Amino acid sequence: MSDENQDSEIDPEKAARHAEKMAKKKAARNKIMATKTETGGLLIVHTGKGKGKSTAAFGMVCRAIGHGMNVGVVQFVKGKWETGERKILEAFADQVFIRTMGEGFTWDTQDLNRDVAAARAAWEQAKELMADPKINMVLLDELNIVLRYDYLPLEEVLETLRNKRPDLHVIVTGRNAKEELIEAAHLVTEMTQIKHPFRSGFKAQAGIEF
Amino acid sequence: MSDENQDSEIDPEKAARHAEKMAKKKAARNKIMATKTETGGLLIVHTGKGKGKSTAAFGMVCRAIGHGMNVGVVQFVKGKWETGERKILEAFADQVFIRTMGEGFTWDTQDLNRDVAAARAAWEQAKELMADPKINMVLLDELNIVLRYDYLPLEEVLETLRNKRPDLHVIVTGRNAKEELIEAAHLVTEMTQIKHPFRSGFKAQAGIEF
Structure with missing residues (x-):
């Protein structure tokens, strides 16, 4: 499958919404993870x-x-x-x-x-x-x-x-x-x-x- | 710990009830398992x-x-x-x-x-x-x-x-x-x-x- 074919399959607007959604998810996750600093036996x-x-x-x-x-x-x-x-x-x-x-x-x-x-x-x-x-x-x-x-x-x-x-x-x-x-x-x-x-x-x- | 000491720790009646309960559990389990005969990829x-x-x-x-x-x-x-x-x-x-x-x-x-x-x-x-x-x-x-x-x-x-x-x-x-x-x-x-x-x-x- 060529890159051109792939591009033609997905609506660019849908791809943009996806990128935004995933970026938000990642930012939220990073924010939470930054507060987790303890290590030790569980x-x-x-x-x-x-x-x-x-x-x-x-x-x-x-x-x-x-x-x-x-x-x-x-x-x-x-x-x-x-x-x-x-x-x-x-x-x-x-x-x-x-x-x-x-x-x-x-x-x-x-x-x-x-x-x-x-x-x-x-x-x-x-x-x-x-x-x-x-x-x-x-x-x-x-x-x-x-x-x-x-x-x-x-x-x-x-x-x-x-x-x-x-x-x-x-x-x-x-x-x-x-x-x-x-x-x-x-x-x-x-x-x-x-x-x-x-x-x-x-x-x-x-x-x-x- | 000697066998004598162990025996003295547990009420014989309790031990008998336990034996009966476990025997029933085992019988019930065996009965169920006998009906499970199929093998194959899950x-x-x-x-x-x-x-x-x-x-x-x-x-x-x-x-x-x-x-x-x-x-x-x-x-x-x-x-x-x-x-x-x-x-x-x-x-x-x-x-x-x-x-x-x-x-x-x-x-x-x-x-x-x-x-x-x-x-x-x-x-x-x-x-x-x-x-x-x-x-x-x-x-x-x-x-x-x-x-x-x-x-x-x-x-x-x-x-x-x-x-x-x-x-x-x-x-x-x-x-x-x-x-x-x-x-x-x-x-x-x-x-x-x-x-x-x-x-x-x-x-x-x-x-x-x-």
Whole structure:
């Protein structure tokens, strides 16, 4: 397509209105951004019933690794991060510190004592990672589920998160985030389910659900 | 902590109720999952004003790579995927096919002709990737923005997406997804902003915004 052809397709008046509109948008954006000067570790929460909570957290973890950061990952629900995620993280093994709950909470256990002990063990590992000065970001995957079932005392968790190192980013995922956690966080996104492939009879598939 | 100590902490009746509740949950879940038997390529949309749309898509792309899939990425807004994402994707260069819009649409251009031409060029590349049988997943990052500004004819895009190869996963991101696209999709998640760090004066930071 030649330049002449392109020019002939769009009404010059429309193009001029577009240029003006975009210039205004840009100016407004620049004005807002100029007031944002603080940096520091954020407390981030991904909640809601929709998909993408852990996946977006995994994306942030990967991006942080790409920036040369060191990242800790604690999985509060066993067996969630499988082949797909692990293969990527293992390629950057010197930057990634993964802790799982061992024999911990899954939908298959029906043993409250064991679940509480497993949550406690994972939380202790989370605290170690958060205290480690070489680590820049910690993902507490599905911590919200553990808090929802009262496997850990909410106040203890909140106090640790509120007093985290100021330069540390912490990401908490899981549906039903506690109000107090949302209150304490800097960045909260709710993933809302509009449409789910199960509705059309699709089963969980590699690359999508796991 | 010894087993004895753990046992003494939780009321046995509470533990029994818990076991029963979890067993019911698991049975209900198994029953639902048994009805989900279809597999195939999904059309996935991440929309809404909240964060995590592109990040969750990037997480899916990484996970798919981890499963050994080949992935195509078309960026409809220039310069969005920077150092962080690229470093990860470049580590798996033989599985990743990235197309950018070249001199394409950014908030800095105010030239409608150029934006339309750039959107068209990116769309042609997207169609090539979607037609390539070695590619298992294609991410059309920020295609919704291009559609919102009418830089591409909606019907043409919809027809291509509706007639995609049955085994191909396609992910479309960007706020303000068109109703017709949501209608055509299998999986739609809306990222809703509950709290944003800009509110507290934080500026965009590596690993978080980019």
